[in-house]
Amino acid sequence: MTDSSDSQRPGGPRPRQINVRVRRQDGPARRPYWETFALPYEPDLNVISVLQKIAALGRNAAGKSVPPVAWECNCLEEICGACTMLINGRVRQACTALVDRLLEQNPREIRLEPMSKFPVVRDLVVDRTRIFATLKKVSAWVPVDNYLDLGPGPRQSQENQEIAYLLSKCMSCGCCMEACPQFLKIEVRRLPGESEDDYRRREGEITNHAFMGAAAVAQIDLFNSNPIGAMNARERLDVLIGEGGIQVCGNAQNCVKVCPKEIPLTTSIARMGRAATIHMFRRWFDL
Amino acid sequence: MLKADLASLFGRHEFFIRRLHSFTGLVPVGGFMVFHLATNASIADGVEIFQYRVNVIHGLGPSTIMMLEWPFIFLPILFHAIVGMMIVSRGKRNVTAYPYPENIRYTLQRWTGVIAFFFIFWHVFHMHGWLKFEWWLDSVAKPLGGHRFDPARVITAAEAIQASIWIRLFYIVGVLCCVYHFVNGIWTAGITWGLWISPRAQRTASGLALVVGLFLGGISAAALYGMNTIDTSEAQAGETISDPTAPPGKVPPEASIAERP
Numbered sequence: 001m002t003d004s005s006d007s008q009r010p011g012g013p014r015p016r017q018i019n020v021r022v023r024r025q026d027g028p029a030r031r032p033y034w035e036t037f038a039l040p041y042e043p044d045l046n047v048i049s050v051l052q053k054i055a056a057l058g059r060n061a062a063g064k065s066v067p068p069v070a071w072e073c074n075c076l077e078e079i080c081g082a083c084t085m086l087i088n089g090r091v092r093q094a095c096t097a098l099v100d101r102l103l104e105q106n107p108r109e110i111r112l113e114p115m116s117k118f119p120v121v122r123d124l125v126v127d128r129t130r131i132f133a134t135l136k137k138v139s140a141w142v143p144v145d146n147y148l149d150l151g152p153g154p155r156q157s158q159e160n161q162e163i164a165y166l167l168s169k170c171m172s173c174g175c176c177m178e179a180c181p182q183f184l185k186i187e188v189r190r191l192p193g194e195s196e197d198d199y200r201r202r203e204g205e206i207t208n209h210a211f212m213g214a215a216a217v218a219q220i221d222l223f224n225s226n227p228i229g230a231m232n233a234r235e236r237l238d239v240l241i242g243e244g245g246i247q248v249c250g251n252a253q254n255c256v257k258v259c260p261k262e263i264p265l266t267t268s269i270a271r272m273g274r275a276a277t278i279h280m281f282r283r284w285f286d287l
Numbered sequence: 288m289l290k291a292d293l294a295s296l297f298g299r300h301e302f303f304i305r306r307l308h309s310f311t312g313l314v315p316v317g318g319f320m321v322f323h324l325a326t327n328a329s330i331a332d333g334v335e336i337f338q339y340r341v342n343v344i345h346g347l348g349p350s351t352i353m354m355l356e357w358p359f360i361f362l363p364i365l366f367h368a369i370v371g372m373m374i375v376s377r378g379k380r381n382v383t384a385y386p387y388p389e390n391i392r393y394t395l396q397r398w399t400g401v402i403a404f405f406f407i408f409w410h411v412f413h414m415h416g417w418l419k420f421e422w423w424l425d426s427v428a429k430p431l432g433g434h435r436f437d438p439a440r441v442i443t444a445a446e447a448i449q450a451s452i453w454i455r456l457f458y459i460v461g462v463l464c465c466v467y468h469f470v471n472g473i474w475t476a477g478i479t480w481g482l483w484i485s486p487r488a489q490r491t492a493s494g495l496a497l498v499v500g501l502f503l504g505g506i507s508a509a510a511l512y513g514m515n516t517i518d519t520s521e522a523q524a525g526e527t528i529s530d531p532t533a534p535p536g537k538v539p540p541e542a543s544i545a546e547r548p
Contacts, residue, residue, distance in 0.1 A: 032427070046372075089384050090384060090385070140428035150350050172336060179381070179384075179385050181378045181379050181380050181394075182377070182378055182392065184377070184379055198507075211300055240303070241302040242300060242301075243298040243301050243302070244298075244301075245302055246302075246320075247301055247302045247304075247306065247479075248301070248305075250374070250393055250396075250475075251380060251389070251393060251475040251481075252390045252392075253387065253389035253390065253393075253478070254381070254385045254387060254389075254390050254392035255388050257385070258385070264486070265305050266478070266486070266489070267484055267485055267486065269478070270340020270478045270481055270483065270484040270485075270489070271481065271484050273478060273479050273480060273481040274480070274482075274484065275481070276302070276481070277306075277480050277481050278302070280302065280306065
């Protein structure tokens with residue numbers, strides 16, 4: 001099949017060039033601006049290869065020589081979450097965003113923006129420190145930390161294993177937080193003369209009060225359902241109902257729809273809502 | 288500094304405040320609304336029946352009514368309204384980017400809440416004038432178009448609603464917003480408190496909430512229809528009740544119970 005013309009391809013004829021509009025920002029707290037790039041059409045591209053071609057091209061659609069667009073990527077198979085960005089206004093990974101599918105939606109252009117809920121480092125690169133700080137806050141781990149042979153761990157039911165497997169697929173990409181109307185951006189500006197450590201400490205104190213997001217709630221669910229993790233269940237529940245905890249959730253349920261790993265986030269939120277209700281009464285009456 | 292202190296106070300008790308917000312919306316506020324709509328729907332059977340229902344309620348006496356109104360109706364509504372406005376102000380709606388059904392419901396919950404906020408505050412002024420001090424009612428509320436409802440002459444409620452097309456429309460929109468907000472609130476509260484967990488259970492609960500919504504919508508429609516269509520001039524003429532607590536002659540409730548086999 002060498003003579004497959006454009007009109008026979010699924011999705012209709014292909015454009016001769018791909019217009020890519022990128023929301024750029026030269027550094028933290030700098031004014032963002034739009035820049036358009038034009039590439040000759042090629043089949044079977046993904047957004048990462050488009051960004052690589054933009055870097056190789058070195059000039060924008062007007063022909064002006066511009067610095068390449070900065071972006072992050074790592075695994076290229078939707079497993080690490082590093083290339084998460086807004087593509088045509090919706091949050092997803094660039095590596096699995098296929099250009100031919102995007103052109104079916106809108107043949108005129110592909111729109112790339114950094115995630116709007118995290119501080120921009122440069123262009124499409126955002127600072128996701130808050131996600132990892134939240135994982136630390138909720139103790140998203142099983143506290144087994146020594147070199148002694150403790151023997152086999154407790155057995156888990158098949159049912160529990162199946163739920164835990166789904167929750168363990170989280171890659172902390174930030175999609176659920178980006179799409180959440182209750183999760184708001186926090187950008188702490190570095191003060192003049194402030195050291196990196198002081199700045200990070202101050203930033204951490206501020207984000208500590210803000211909503212943890214769906215991913216962290218699901219991680220509390222995961223580690224509280226683990227037989228060893230359950231030994232610290234009360235500590236995690238204290239964080240769950242603390243400031244920025246599960247109560248901020250507004251049940252818009254965008255998280256579960258945008259999650260690329262199809263984690264049942266809203267099921268975890270409801271299950272943790274029940275746990276939070278019980279925990280509240282236990283704390284009141286010292287049960 | 289005070290603002291920071293208040294934010295910190297809210298933050299430390301955020302979980303309890305949000306759960307109390309959920310609870311007050313369901314039980315005192317929502318429960319009262321159902322009772323209120325059902326009472327008003329009795330106007331569909333004629334102004335005498337409605338007058339009788341109002342007389343039964345006001346037969347409790349002003350002191351008892353005040354003891355019930357403040358802790359079980361007014362304070363919960365105020366709390367729910369103020370916390371609700373804070374919740375709305377702390378969200379960043381994104382329904383155009385993510386137009387999923389649940390996100391639309393989330394957004395409608397905020398919009399109907401804000402409309403209900405203004406509607407209820409105005410409605411309580413329009414009918415009752417907010418405060419029951421004589422000087423306030425006569426020199427402030429009445430001149431500003433409030434305090435239109437007289438429990439001894441319930442037709443005044445219909446007269447107040449029929450006063451203009453804008454008031455009629457505001458009542459229709461306001462009541463329907465309140466009903467949506469309550470019914471969708473039942474569904475989200477079930478998730479919040481952990482009553483329905485799996486997607487399947489949440490779908491079932493959503494269907495049940497829809498049934499409750501249609502039922503309440505029917506009651507509201509009866510109340511709104513009755514208030515909007517009753518002939519205020521004719522009803523006034525036939526309205527002479529010597530004993531306000533006596534049931535209307537047309538349908539004596541005791542008699543109808545006794546007649547049953």
